[in-house]
Amino acid sequence: MLQITGVSRRFGDVTALADVSLEIRQGEFFALLGPSGCGKTTLLRILAGFESPDAGTVTLDGADLLGQAAHRRPVNLMFQSYALFPHMTVAKNVAYGLEREKLPKAEIRDRVGEVLEKVGLSAMAGRRPQQLSGGQRQRVALARAIVKRPRLLLLDEPLSALDKKVRAEMQLELKRLQHEVGITFVVVTHDQEEAMSLADRIAVFNAGRVEQVDEPVALYERPRTPFTAGFVGASNLFAGRACSAGLAADGLGVLPGASDLPDGTPALLAVRPERLRLGVGPGGASGGGPGGAGALRGEVADVSFYGGVSHVSVVVPGRAEPVLVATQGATQVRAGTRVVLSWAPGDGVLVPQ
Amino acid sequence: MRRSRLLYVPFYATYLFLYAPIAVLVVMSFNSGDSPYSFEGLSLKWYGELAGNAGIRDGLVNTLVVAAGSTVLSTVLGTLLAVGLARHSRSKVLDAIGVLPAVLPDLVLAIGLLVFYASVKMTLGLHSVLLAHTVFGMAFVAAVVRTRLTHCDTSLEEASRDLGANAVTTFFRITLPQLAPGITAGALLAFTLSVDEFVIAFFTAAPTEPTLPIVIYSMVRFGVTPEINALATLLLAVSFTVVIVAQRMTRLTESLS
Ligand SMILES: Nc1ncnc2c1ncn2[C@@H]1O[C@H](COP(=O)(O)OP(=O)(O)O)[C@@H](O)[C@H]1O
Ligand SMILES: [Mg+2]
Numbered sequence A: 001m002l003q004i005t006g007v008s009r010r011f012g013d014v015t016a017l018a019d020v021s022l023e024i025r026q027g028e029f030f031a032l033l034g035p036s037g038c039g040k041t042t043l044l045r046i047l048a049g050f051e052s053p054d055a056g057t058v059t060l061d062g063a064d065l066l067g068q069a070a071h072r073r074p075v076n077l078m079f080q081s082y083a084l085f086p087h088m089t090v091a092k093n094v095a096y097g098l099e100r101e102k103l104p105k106a107e108i109r110d111r112v113g114e115v116l117e118k119v120g121l122s123a124m125a126g127r128r129p130q131q132l133s134g135g136q137r138q139r140v141a142l143a144r145a146i147v148k149r150p151r152l153l154l155l156d157e158p159l160s161a162l163d164k165k166v167r168a169e170m171q172l173e174l175k176r177l178q179h180e181v182g183i184t185f186v187v188v189t190h191d192q193e194e195a196m197s198l199a200d201r202i203a204v205f206n207a208g209r210v211e212q213v214d215e216p217v218a219l220y221e222r223p224r225t226p227f228t229a230g231f232v233g234a235s236n237l238f239a240g241r242a243c244s245a246g247l248a249a250d251g252l253g254v255l256p257g258a259s260d261l262p263d264g265t266p267a268l269l270a271v272r273p274e275r276l277r278l279g280v281g282p283g284g285a286s287g288g289g290p291g292g293a294g295a296l297r298g299e300v301a302d303v304s305f306y307g308g309v310s311h312v313s314v315v316v317p318g319r320a321e322p323v324l325v326a327t328q329g330a331t332q333v334r335a336g337t338r339v340v341l342s343w344a345p346g347d348g349v350l351v352p353q
Numbered sequence B: 001m002r003r004s005r006l007l008y009v010p011f012y013a014t015y016l017f018l019y020a021p022i023a024v025l026v027v028m029s030f031n032s033g034d035s036p037y038s039f040e041g042l043s044l045k046w047y048g049e050l051a052g053n054a055g056i057r058d059g060l061v062n063t064l065v066v067a068a069g070s071t072v073l074s075t076v077l078g079t080l081l082a083v084g085l086a087r088h089s090r091s092k093v094l095d096a097i098g099v100l101p102a103v104l105p106d107l108v109l110a111i112g113l114l115v116f117y118a119s120v121k122m123t124l125g126l127h128s129v130l131l132a133h134t135v136f137g138m139a140f141v142a143a144v145v146r147t148r149l150t151h152c153d154t155s156l157e158e159a160s161r162d163l164g165a166n167a168v169t170t171f172f173r174i175t176l177p178q179l180a181p182g183i184t185a186g187a188l189l190a191f192t193l194s195v196d197e198f199v200i201a202f203f204t205a206a207p208t209e210p211t212l213p214i215v216i217y218s219m220v221r222f223g224v225t226p227e228i229n230a231l232a233t234l235l236l237a238v239s240f241t242v243v244i245v246a247q248r249m250t251r252l253t254e255s256l257s
Helices: A040-048 A090-100 A105-118 A134-146 A164-181 A192-198 A216-221 A226-231 B005-028 B045-052 B054-088 B092-103 B106-119 B126-150 B154-162 B167-195 B199-204 B212-220 B226-256
Strands: A002-011 A014-024 A029-033 A055-060 A075-078 A152-156 A184-189 A201-206 A209-214 A236-243 A246-249 A253-256 A266-271 A277-280 A293-306 A309-315 A323-328 A338-343 A348-352
Touching: A002 A040, A014 A040, A014 A055, A014 A209, A029 A040, A029 A192, A040 A075, A040 A152, A040 A184, A075 A134, A075 B154, A090 A105, A090 A134, A105 A134, A105 A164, A134 A152, A134 A164, A164 A184, A164 A192, A184 A192, A192 A216, A201 A216, A201 A226, A209 A216, A209 A226, A226 A236, A226 A266, A226 A348, A236 A253, A246 A266, A246 A348, A253 A293, B005 B226, B045 B054, B045 B226, B054 B092, B054 B126, B054 B167, B054 B212, B092 B126, B106 B126, B106 B199, B126 B167, B126 B199, B154 B167, B167 B226, B199 B212, B212 B226
Parallel strands: A029 A184, A029 A201, A075 A152, A152 A184
Antiparallel strands: A002 A014, A002 A055, A201 A209, A236 A246, A236 A266, A246 A253, A266 A348, A277 A338, A293 A309, A293 A338, A309 A323
16 A cells, blocks of 8 residues: 655765665554664655655555645654644644645534544543643544544654553554554554554664564564564574574584574574573583473573563673573572573574674 | 841842832923922923924824834734744854844944935835834844744644645644744834834934934933923833733733634
C-alpha cells in the first residue's frame, strides 16, 4: 500500500536517511525502531509532507505522494509533542480537521462525539489542553488524527512523554484502537519492548539505514545484522569465524550455533540470556549435556534476583565482558561458583559481520 | 530577623523622586490662581481654558489621527514582517534590518525621511507624519511579535497543515491567536510612542498641521502656564486608562483564546 523506494536525505554533512526502501501493507501496525538520531522522525516528516527527500520515491496506493502538498495528503501525523492547539477546547481541536474538509456541522458534531467516546474523553470535550493530564492529551492528539480517517496514520514516539504505568495502559489502548478503526499505523519508537509489543512488523534503523524488517518474534530470534542482534533485546555476542559446527570464536574455541554461512566468514554468534543453561561444578564436561553442547566454563561474578527471573553474570576467561544468563525463579548459584554454560545449537544465531 | 527601617529610606526616596513632580503637576492643574508656583485654591478654571484653546484642540485631533493611523499600519505590517522573518527567512542581516528603525536615533530617521519625501516630491502634512511614525512603529511591533514567535511551537502550524488547512487558514486560525498578546502589546507600544513623539513629527509635519507635542513645545517656549498642567494631567489619565484597559484586554483575549 505504501511503497518507499530509495529515499535519502542529508542535512549538511549529517546523513539522516540513506537509501531507505520499505513496503508497508494495508491495515498493518508497522514500527520504525532505532536509537535516537537515526532518522526516524525525518522519514515520518517526509511521509507527512514537511520535509522532502534528496532522492527516492514514495507512493501510496500506487499514486505518487511526494508531489502532493502536506494539507492534501490522506496521511496524518501525531506529533511527538502532540501539538494540540492551546486556544481551542478538546472538541474544537478534534473538529479542526473536519471543518477544513467543509463537512456539514451536524456530521462534524457526530464524528467528534463518536471519536471522543472511543478514546474515553467525552467528559473532557469542553476542556482546554492545558487542563488535561499527559495521557489525556495523548488521547486528544490521537482522536484528532483518527477522526480524519486517514489512509495512513503516522505516530512519532506517541508514548515517550508518558510515565511508565500510563504507557503500558496506552500501549494496549493503541493496539485496540488500531484494530477498531482499521487504519494503517506507522509508529516511531526507540523503545524495543514497545515496538515488540505493538507492531505487526518492525523496521530496525541504524544511522539512516534499514538494518532489518521482520515480525517481532523473527527479529528477536533471528537477527540478521550485528546491530539488530545488539539492539533488540539483550544478547551475548561472540566474535569469530563461521564453521560447520557453529562459530570458531576468538580465544574460546568452537561455540555451537546454526549456520548457513560459508566456512570462514567473519561472523558474530548471538545467544539470548534466557537460552543459556547453567551447569554447576568443576566436573561439568566440555561438549557435555544431553541435547546441547557444553561450551564455556566460567565463574559467577554476580547474581541479581528480579522476582520472576534471576540474572547471573558469568566471567569467562578469554572474554572481556561477562556472559549474561537469565534463569527462571531463584537460582542456587552464588558469586564465585564455578559453572559450565551450554545451549542448543539452534539457539545460537550466526550473524555475518 | 527584623529588618531595619533604614533600609526603606532609599526605596521611598526613589519613589518620591519619580512621582513627586507628577503629583505637583496634577495638584497645580487644579490651581485657581495664575502662578504656576503657588497654590491659591481649587478650581477647574484651567481645564475650561484648555477646552477653549483651539490650537491645543486641533493639535490633539492631529495627534490622534496620526497615532491611530500609524498604529493600524504598523501593527499589520509589523506582524507580517515578524512572521515572514521568523518563518520564511534564515538571514540574520534581514532580521537585524527589520527592527533597525526601532533603535535608530530619531534625528537620523527624521532627516532621512525628510530628504526622502523631498526627493519623491511628496507634500508634507498629516499623511507624512503618519507614514514616518509607521516606520518606527512597525519596527517595534515586529520586534515584540518576533520575540513572541520564537516562543511559539512551529509544530502547531505543521499540525494545522497536517489536518488539511492551507497556509492562509493556518495563519488566521493558529498563528494569529498565538500571537494575539504580542500583537496587542506591540500596537499599544506603537500608539503611545506616536502620541508623544516630537522630533520626527517636527521634521515631517506641515507648519499648518502640528501635532500636540509640537503645539505644547511652542507654548512652553513662552513659559509654563497652568493650562499645560491641566493638559498633562489629562494625558496622564488617558495613558493610565489605556494601560489598564490593555492589561484587561490581553487577559481577556488570553482567556478567550
Ligand atoms: N532540520 C534539520 N536540520 C539539520 N539536521 C537535522 C534536521 N532534522 C534532523 N536533522 C538531523 O538528522 C538526524 C536524524 O534526525 P531525526 O530524524 O530527528 O532522528 P530520530 O527521530 O530518529 O531521533 C539527526 O542527526 C538530526 O540532528
Ligand atoms: Mg525523533
